[in-house]
Amino acid sequence: MRMVTKKQVPPLLLALGASVLALVFLLAFQGWIAHGADIFLSLAQAGLSWCF
Template identity: 60%
Template sequence: MDKRRRYTTLLAALIALGLGVLAAKAAFAGWLEHGPAIFLSLAESGMSWCF
């Protein structure tokens, strides 16, 4: 019984790790696609506080 519980925990941890890696890859791909627009919008909103 203890062995089955250990494998179930390992499987759940691997699934969680895989989902985390997929989320990180999606976020990185989104940053590569929209990075310049994000940077410019942040720079423009920062500049609006100066005037």
């Protein structure tokens, strides 16, 4: 008889992945805050600002 066991993700690895994801989102948000107006103006010049 075969027993099917599921491998669980170690909590430390899960916490590390969540931390990396949070850092990526934080850096993206910081970049948007720092350069959001420039991004919007360049999109407006190209006629693509209606997406926002």
